[in-house]
Amino acid sequence: MAGTGTGTTARRRRVVLATDQVGRSMDADLPALVAALQERGTDAVAVDWDDPEHPWSAADAVVVRSTWGYTRRLAEFLAWADRVAAVTALHNPAGVVRWNSDKRYLEELVARDVPTVPTRFIAPGDPVSLPSSGGFVVKPSVSAGARDSARYTQEQRPAAEAHVRSLQAGGQSAMVQPYMERIVEGERALVFVGGEFSHGVRKGPVLTDTGRVDNGRTPHPDLVEHVPDTAELAVARAALSAAYGASGSAGAPLLYARVDLALDRGGSPVVMELELIEPNLFLTRTEGGLRRFADAVGRL
Structure with missing residues (x-):
């Protein structure tokens, strides 16, 4: 063992970042995150969640990152999360993944008095x-x-x-x-790492025209860094607190969370979505975001 004077070195921690074919083609953070973890002495690798050959139990932790094709195969994805959670540590936990996979969770935020877009x-x-x-x-x-x-x-x-x-x-x-008319002022995305606010971005409206489905739209247009005000942070933290209670995740804070906010007609922030499964965390688009997240993963 390390430190015994025998010359044996400790095994490096093994962390798998779960992605898929869609994520590999679109996740700009993924290569940078793998490199950052390896620089910290972690044996990190990106693996498709639907890879039938991968030995998930060999990992010390599996971090769900860019599994962005899961919505077409939800039942299969949730079953995968349960299987992985049974053999190693999954972040975020399988119960949270299941709860957050259907936006009906917004009803629970409303029930817990979190300001939320009416749905x-x-x-x-x-x-x-x-x-x-x-x-x-x-x-x-x-x-x-x-x-x-x-x-x-x-x-x-x-x-x-x-x-x-x-x-x-x-x-x-x-x-x-x-339709939130003040979305033209930017949708706010507040990213939390280990339960603490890490960084924020503001993005332009996505549905800029009407009457048509266009799956080729850029999902995060015109990104700029955003420093949230006191009201925005308060709503985001209320949403996370409600999620902890509703999803049965009481205990340690979630590894990551992204709270998407818009302004209502009066200028008050309301929750658009609460992203706890595989959100883009904009790690390479903000100062210190990649470092903070890699440090948090390294502590798992």
């Missing part, structure tokens, strides 16, 4: 109910990167209803939200 969910077989005034957004309750999402005006209600029915026909629940 109605329309399950398969439910009647289609759309807002009677103002612009609104339709998207699946299991989605990532604005996939299969569109913004509508009142004049486009027939197209919006067809969108909802298409999702229902595919066995998906639709979610309908008012």
Whole structure:
């Protein structure tokens, strides 16, 4: 053993960063994170979550990073998370992954008095109910990167209803939200590492036109660093506190979390999404983000 004078060196910690084919092609942070961990003496490697040959039990920890194709194979992905969690440490935990995989978690945030964008969910077989005034957004309750999402005006209600029915026909629940007009001032993404605020970014609106689904949109346009104000931090922390209680993750803080906020008409921050599964953490787009996250992973 190390320190015994025998000359034997301690085994390096093994950390697997879970990704997939989509993530490998789009995750700019992944190569930098692998390199940063290796520089810290961690045996780090990126592996596709659906690799049937990988020995997950050989890792000291598995960190879910850019498994961005999971929404098309949710049941398979959740089963994978359970299997990995049974043989090694999974971050974030499988229970959190399951809870956060369907945006119905927004209802639990509301129930716990977290300021949240008003959302109605329309399950398969439910009647289609759309807002009677103002612009609104339709998207699946299991989605990532604005996939299969569109913004509508009142004049486009027939197209919006067809969108909802298409999702229902595919066995998906639709979610309908008012279009947040002040999103033109930027959506705020606040990143927490080990329960502490690490960094923030602000991005431009994604649904810049109306009436059509466009899965080729850039999910994070016009990124700039963002220093959150007191109100934004308070809402983000309230959302995380609610998530700890609702998902059964009481105990140690989550390795990572991203809280996406928008401003309501009065300028107050409200939660758009709470990203606890595989969010882009913008580690290489912010000062110190990569260092803080690599340090946290190295402490697992």
